[in-house]
Amino acid sequence: MSQQNEATTTSRRNFLKTAGIAGSGLCLALYFPSLAKAAKIVNADEGGVDDVEMNAWVHINTSGKVTIFCHRAEMGQGAYQAVPQIVAEELEVDLDKVNIVFAQGNRKKYGGQVTGGSSTVRGSYKNLLKLGATAREMLIAAAAARWGVPAAECFAASAQVHHRPGGKTLHYGELVVSASKMEAPKEVKQKARADYKLIGKPLKRQDTVLKTNGTAIFGIDKKIPGMKYAAVERNPRLRGTVKSYDDSATMRVPGVTKVIKVKMAVFNTYREGVAVIANSTWAAMQGKKALKVEWDDSGFEHISTEDIYKRQQEDLATKEGLLLKKVGDPDAVIKKGGKVLDVVYQTPYQSHSCMEPLNCIAHYQGDKLEVWGPIQGPDWVQDFLSKEMGVAKENVFINMTFLGGGFGRKAFLDYPHEACVISKEIGAPVQVVWSREDDMTQGPYRPGVSYRCEAVVANGGIEAFKVRMSGQNTDHWDAEKSTKANGSTSEGFLKPYFEAIGNVSFSDVPFETPIPIMWWRSVYASTNGFAYESFIDEIALAAGKDPLELRRQYLKEDRIRKQIDKLVEVSGWKNRKKNEGYGVAMTECFNSTVGQVVKVSRGANGKVKIDHVWAVMDCGWYVNPDTIRAQVEGSIVMALGAATIHEITFKDGLVEQKNFYAYKMPRISDIPFEIEVHIMDNDAAAGGVGEPGLPPFAPALTNAIFDLTGSRIRKLPFDMNTI
């Protein structure tokens, strides 16, 4: 039975203390393939049992217990399942008997750990397969040596090595010490995909049990001996400094012990706030409410939402911007005239609004710093805190808990940094908990983007396709990059279009505000997809083509053609009935392509309703089909919210939505329809899963609404009730 709880994380900590973070054990990681001949053997919790680090991901103790480390964050997307499912396949262990533990931040040992870009499986599966197979082969070799038989006569299964002719068996625990002393083979035989027993199977997630009885430990649930609680009042205008504060009422709140000024890093700037330290979360929150803070809001613009889009669209009307990518000469074709489409799409700012508000525990001890929290990038946090707090990197320990949602927000470094600053100031471990209002009003947000899309349609096809976007650029926080086009301008757009259309360009008309922005699930594809796939639909109409057939005309790759065939087959695209609206969209991000068809109709009350969503995911090689289905289902629900229910708006530099009463969420009654997910089977390299299902939904929906009603939606969010 896998566990992720107080006991195992404590045990892990003890181990690391003994073994040393550098881990001189057999490290088989492809990232850092230097091999040591002797594995580190340490005393683990069980009396008389040695725990052997076979490699960075696999520990086996002498009683036979196998521990697999998950080096990536588990925020719902299934890393805690996928990483062990891959390793266990080649290691030949039963997944439900494995102990799964989150690894600490350590890039040297695990490679990059930032859990973003849907990169966990696609970025590490080859390595995980190889290290699992290598450990297995070493265990087999150890058994063969002990029995004095050829290794070829032995095989591994269920954490045991068997000698086929002799009928002999030894469990991994009996072999691990001698196996760890052997030279790791440079090349190991890996299983054929057809022989997989775990990979590719819809295995039940190992964290589900923990998430149905309250035992899964999220960051906010973690407790450290002697821990204080803190709540921080931060500038509601997202920048600026503390001019003065009055804590007299705060200090009268029972349980409040201290009030201090703090600053935390926000990209290349610092944000100031006032922290209330108390002996419970609630006391800290009450104390914070009683604070009176005067802010210095000078030196930056206090922007409002209407100004943002006005300025973006004025710029798009006149400026060419920075060219990102160009094929052929779309401008020349557009200049010639003919059937020219020239439209603007607009997408809103959005909050991540993870169900678990931001929180972090830090314990600063001078020459040592330890952090626990819902953290998407533990190695990043380690680098950053080492630098900011002046503690040697090997003495900065970053512990991941389960994350109650991430969506990009928890890859940010501000909240761990702030917790460290407070811990240092008060000389004690502290947990900073952000209120929902803090979480929603402080950003960073997905940027709101306007798009100007131009095309020339002739001869039943696209003669030119020109896109300019104007929206804040996640790279522009680094001032040096502000003269470069946003590299994400064409994110989401299917690559074969470029050559097939022939005259295509994507440009970025730079646009900046003081509002902090950040990756939001599927990043720019989440907004680009709406613009580009709506535009393709508009082009199809102008060209007199069926929207799916127009795509087939330009997406000539075999792999995409098969996906289109699948979409047609499962959605009944060709048998559409009167009074039904069908819309399609296909986008690509993080090496996966997803196509979706949405079917809408008018309900008895005359309002447009969604009847069915079909999604076809092509992510190449995959681990767990049920996780993929779940991710696509969830992406569609999240996309529905962002397209039709909520947006973040600003007035005079203040965020107008403070909690779920204003930033409304889709609820179960908003999802009466079925979401049907199909997965393409092929041998292409693994692509991402957690994000690519999101971008096609909004355009597929608005394209379906156009099909039903003739009304084209170019601005998100829109209200389904008013169509």
Added chain:
Amino acid sequence: MKQATLHARKAGVIIALLGVVVVLSSSFRYVPHGSASTRDSAVSAQAFMKVYSVLMSPRCVNCHPAGDVPLQGELSQPHAMSPQRGDDGKGVYAMKCANCHQAVNLPGPHMPPGNPNWHLPPANMKMVFQGKTPRELALQLTNPATNGNKDKKKLLEHADDGLVVGGWNPGEGRALPPLSYAEFKKAWRTWIETGAYAPAK
């Protein structure tokens, strides 16, 4: 001033006379108690218009919705998360009123307002205010078949109901009804004691 009042009275009498005609020809079943001398259709209907302004304010109409989901906020929009009325008006399953609405208001904006008896009218007596004209509402309020089986005495007492009074303690960030409670109660009593006449429209 006097002149204006006189004109208003005259106009009121005319309206009230029309009203009486309509009332008598309608299905109005509430027989006013009290002596004929206390009845004054003009005064009564005028008093009801004051009552109506309160009953149609968010503090009252929000829990007297046309559908089975309460309204909320100053714009009387459907309550977030769509809690259902339920047979007894106290919600259903995991979405009962008292699961969020406490016995008292909680401090802070957007916190659930409280009352020990928070509920909607029951399903078999919905007492809808939303969308009703003054006349429709007055008729509804005076008919025991649509007012929760209230006779005159109970109707008079209803002004003292804890949930009604609670309308004037709405919690942070919520507007008070357009009349003070004292003004409302006076108008309510006047309306009933002068015959509980329904305005013409």
Added chain:
Amino acid sequence: MISLNVNGESHSIDADPEMPLLWALRDILNLTGTKYGCGVAQCGACVVHLDGEAVRSCVTKVSRAGGRKVITIEGLSANNDHPLQKAWQEIDVPQCGYCHSGQIMSAAVLLRENPNPTDADIDAAMSGNICRCGTYPRIRKAIHLAAAWQAKGNGR
């Protein structure tokens, strides 16, 4: 001191009577399965049973719970085997999992009061619980499955 009966155990806690039950459970009794999500009764992550009703502990003062029976997700069943917990496991409902304590506690009241809920009943009972990961289709399936198991008498 406030007397609380939580998951069948009596506790006497030293808490401000104004403190929401949520924080008393989490910070004083260390029962962290009940989650903080919004603090204003909007999201349902904090749902616990108070004398059997699915109250939102973020707006329920600990004093209201005094002398009454509180059941949290940790106490819903002895072995994580309430039909809903088993159905949640069978269908692999949770993603991040943060909201599901509240989801299951809300669904438990629904199933107790209506052993055979329709989709409309599920909407009526569960629209108070937000899931940012969007597991709603699976929540619906799992409630139907738990109801079916319960009807067959093999819910556990």
